[in-house]
Amino acid sequence: MKIAAIGGGVIGGGWIARFILNGHDVQVFDPHPEAARIVGEVLANAGRAYEALFQAPLPRPGRLVWAGSIAEAVRGAEHIQESVPERLELKHRIIAEIEAAAPADAIIGSSTSGFKPSELRQGAVHPDRILVVHPFNPVYLLPVIEVVGGGAAARRACDFLTAIGMKPVTIAREIDAHIGDRLLEAVWREALWLVRDGIATTQEIDDIIRFGFGLRWAQMGLFETYRIAGGEAGMRHFLSQFGPALKWPWTKLMDVPDLDEALIDTIAAQSDAQSGAHTIRELERIRDDNLIGILHALKANDWGAGRTLRAAENRLYARRIEPAPGYPLRLHRARVGGSWLDYNGHMTEFRYLQVFGDATDAFLIHAGLDEAHRATGFSAYTVETHIRHLAEIGAGEDLLVETRLLGHDAKRIRLHHAILRKDGSPAATAEHMLLHVSTDQGRAAPMPDALLQALDRIAAQDDAPHPDHAGGGIRVLRPREAVT
Known part of the structure; x- marks a missing residue:
C-alpha cells in the first residue's frame, strides 16, 4: 500500500516508523528544518525495538521518500496520516491541500488528540473519508488506536491498521478528546x-x-x-x-x-x-525495552496487547516469500541485532537455531504447508537437528540462508540450510528432519498429494550431490588414557 505522512514529529515519526517497518513505502512531507534528523532517530530506535519485539522474520523495510510538498507526498496514496500541531485552522488548511491532490478514495486519518471528525470535515470535498485515527506514543509499539468517524472509510482503515499489528477501537459517537x-x-x-x-x-x-x-x-x-x-x-x-x-x-x-x-x-x-x-533518546530506549518486556509477558499468556502481538507475529510467519531465482532456495534473510550477542560479542547459539528455524518455516510456507494447511489440523514438527558452526558472526551482519530439500517421503521432510555471510562464505549449516503430524491426534500422518507434489517439484531442481557432512553427527571422541 502506498502511504503518505504529513508531519514527522513525535507522533508522525512514530507512524512513519510503524509503516516502514511493516514493509510499506512512505512519502513524507514536513517543512521543519530538522525533520529528517528527527524521523531518522525515531526510525533507528523503532528498528532496534522491532528486532527485540518480534521472533518472526520481519518484512523488508519500506522506503522513506521525502516529498517537497503536500501534493507530491499524497499523490497516488491510499492512506494518508496527518500529524500536524493541534490547531484547527492549520488542520483545515492541510486537509484542503491533501484533498486537492490525493485520490478521491484515499483515507485521510488525523492523529488529533482532541478534535472531532465533524470539526475536521468542515469545508471538505469528500468528508466521509476524513477520520480521527488517534494513536498513543510510541506509535510503533503501542497497538491501540482510536478510530472515530464511522462508515466504509473507518472499516477500511481498521482493516489496514490491524494488518500492521494495531488494535483499532472504533468509537461510535464523537466526543471531544475521544476516550483515552x-x-x-x-x-x-x-x-x-x-x-x-x-x-x-x-x-x-x-x-x-x-x-x-x-x-x-x-x-x-x-x-x-x-x-x-x-x-x-x-x-x-x-x-x-x-x-x-x-x-x-x-x-x-x-x-x-x-x-x-x-x-x-x-x-x-x-x-x-x-x-x-538521560537524554530523550535514552529515555525512549528505556521505555521501549520495558514495553517489550511487558508485551512479551502478555504474549506468553495470550492476554490483552500480547494477543495482538501474537496475531501480528503469526501474520509475519505466514508471509509467502518469493524465492530468489535459482537453486538452492533463498527464502530467508536476517540481520544480527545487538541482543543476539553472547559475552564474546558473537551471535549466541540459540540465535543460530532461530535463524534456521525461521528458514524452515519459510520453506514450509513456500511448499504449501502454510497457515491454511495448519488450520486443517496438520503441521510439521522438527524431530532431529544437527548444526555446524563454521565462523563467528558479529553484530549488524546481514545473513542469507540457502535451503536444499535433501529428501522426503510420505511423512518426512529432510532439509539442509546454510547461513551465508555478505561475501557468500558459509557461517553455519544445519540439517533438519521434520515429521508431518496430525495435531489433533498427536501422531505422524501422511502428507496430502498437493504437498507431496510441491516437494517433488522442489526436489527436481536439485541435481547436485549431497554435502559431504550431510547425515553426519558429532564425531565420537576416544576416551582419554587413565593417568597412572
Missing part, C-alpha cells in the same frame, strides 16, 4: 493539584503509578481490575462497597490549578531532577 485522553486528563488534573499543593513530587506520583496500579492497568485495564477488587462477589460487590466514596471530596477533577510560572517552574525542576540524567 479524557481518562488521561482526569489523572493529569489531579496530579497537577498534588504538585501544586506540595503533597507529592513528580517522581513520587510517577512511582505510585508505575510500581502500583499502572502495572494492573497495563494488562487488565480499569473495570476488570476493579472486578477483581470486588473479590468472589465480583463487580456488584465492588460498586456497593466503594461506590459511596465517589461522593467524598477526595479529588478536584472539576477544579484546575492555574499553570502559573511558579507551578511550571516547580514541575520542570522536579522533572529535571527525576529524569535529567
Whole structure:
C-alpha cells in the first residue's frame, strides 16, 4: 500500500516508523528544518525495538521518500496520516491541500488528540473519508488506536491498521478528546493539584503509578481490575462497597490549578531532577525495552496487547516469500541485532537455531504447508537437528540462508540450510528432519498429494550431490588414557 505522512514529529515519526517497518513505502512531507534528523532517530530506535519485539522474520523495510510538498507526498496514496500541531485552522488548511491532490478514495486519518471528525470535515470535498485515527506514543509499539468517524472509510482503515499489528477501537459517537485522553486528563488534573499543593513530587506520583496500579492497568485495564477488587462477589460487590466514596471530596477533577510560572517552574525542576540524567533518546530506549518486556509477558499468556502481538507475529510467519531465482532456495534473510550477542560479542547459539528455524518455516510456507494447511489440523514438527558452526558472526551482519530439500517421503521432510555471510562464505549449516503430524491426534500422518507434489517439484531442481557432512553427527571422541 502506498502511504503518505504529513508531519514527522513525535507522533508522525512514530507512524512513519510503524509503516516502514511493516514493509510499506512512505512519502513524507514536513517543512521543519530538522525533520529528517528527527524521523531518522525515531526510525533507528523503532528498528532496534522491532528486532527485540518480534521472533518472526520481519518484512523488508519500506522506503522513506521525502516529498517537497503536500501534493507530491499524497499523490497516488491510499492512506494518508496527518500529524500536524493541534490547531484547527492549520488542520483545515492541510486537509484542503491533501484533498486537492490525493485520490478521491484515499483515507485521510488525523492523529488529533482532541478534535472531532465533524470539526475536521468542515469545508471538505469528500468528508466521509476524513477520520480521527488517534494513536498513543510510541506509535510503533503501542497497538491501540482510536478510530472515530464511522462508515466504509473507518472499516477500511481498521482493516489496514490491524494488518500492521494495531488494535483499532472504533468509537461510535464523537466526543471531544475521544476516550483515552479524557481518562488521561482526569489523572493529569489531579496530579497537577498534588504538585501544586506540595503533597507529592513528580517522581513520587510517577512511582505510585508505575510500581502500583499502572502495572494492573497495563494488562487488565480499569473495570476488570476493579472486578477483581470486588473479590468472589465480583463487580456488584465492588460498586456497593466503594461506590459511596465517589461522593467524598477526595479529588478536584472539576477544579484546575492555574499553570502559573511558579507551578511550571516547580514541575520542570522536579522533572529535571527525576529524569535529567538521560537524554530523550535514552529515555525512549528505556521505555521501549520495558514495553517489550511487558508485551512479551502478555504474549506468553495470550492476554490483552500480547494477543495482538501474537496475531501480528503469526501474520509475519505466514508471509509467502518469493524465492530468489535459482537453486538452492533463498527464502530467508536476517540481520544480527545487538541482543543476539553472547559475552564474546558473537551471535549466541540459540540465535543460530532461530535463524534456521525461521528458514524452515519459510520453506514450509513456500511448499504449501502454510497457515491454511495448519488450520486443517496438520503441521510439521522438527524431530532431529544437527548444526555446524563454521565462523563467528558479529553484530549488524546481514545473513542469507540457502535451503536444499535433501529428501522426503510420505511423512518426512529432510532439509539442509546454510547461513551465508555478505561475501557468500558459509557461517553455519544445519540439517533438519521434520515429521508431518496430525495435531489433533498427536501422531505422524501422511502428507496430502498437493504437498507431496510441491516437494517433488522442489526436489527436481536439485541435481547436485549431497554435502559431504550431510547425515553426519558429532564425531565420537576416544576416551582419554587413565593417568597412572
